[in-house]
Amino acid sequence: MTDIIKRTTLMVRDGDAASNWYETVFGMTKWMDTPFTLSGTQLAAGKKGDKTRLIILKCEHDMIGMIxxxxxxxxxxxxPEELPTEIKFGAPVFVVASEDAKGAVERARALGSTIHSEPREWSVTGADGKQKDMIGCSFWDLDGYFFEVNQVVKVHD
Incomplete structure (x- = not known):
């Protein structure tokens, strides 16, 4: 069996605001929302007895691509009081396959996100050797996590 990465968990300031952002910008749906108390052993943050809340959101698949x-x-x-304006070493870059990149950037902007790149057209040669014409943009969520959003417009044979 090959292991899979099924979820990335992000530390957020406000679970309700963050959940609303992901639901609005990417159309994710809430899969779970539960409080729990840290054991102090597995997670390298906080301490034993800390009270937390974990919200898990999903896209189309209910095991992979969850946040x-x-x-x-x-x-x-x-x-941190100030959110990042550039990606630092150790920070993740989330890449999203979207059917509406222009809409995603507008929804993110309306919710207060910092936009790094407005939608632009670009092309790439995929792993299959075919050229793909894309629309791409990028922005940060409300807690400073960076998202590159790409929409395939055309695949050349």
């Missing part, structure tokens, strides 16, 4: 939103309830987790 977890982890909010500290008690004690509140310190979060």
């Amino acid at each position: 977890g939103l982890l909010e500290w309830l008690d004690p509140k987790q310190d979060a």
Whole structure:
């Protein structure tokens, strides 16, 4: 059996605001929303007894491509006051296959996201050797996570 990465969990300031952002921008749906108390052993954050809330959102598939939103309830987790404006080493870059890249950037903007790249046309040769014409854009979510959003417009034979 080959292992799969089924979810990425992100630390967020406000679970409701973050969940609304992912549901609105990417059309994700809530799969789970539950409070839990940290054991102090598995997660390399917080300490034993911390009260948290985990919201898991999904796209079309119910096992892969999921996003977890982890909010500290008690004690509140310190979060940076200023959000990033560039990607630093160790920070993830999320790549989204979209059917509406232009709409995604507009929905993100309306919710207060910082936009890095407006929608633009570009082309790439895929792993199958075929050229794909794309529309791409990029932006940060409300907690400073970076998203590159791409929409395939045409695949050349």
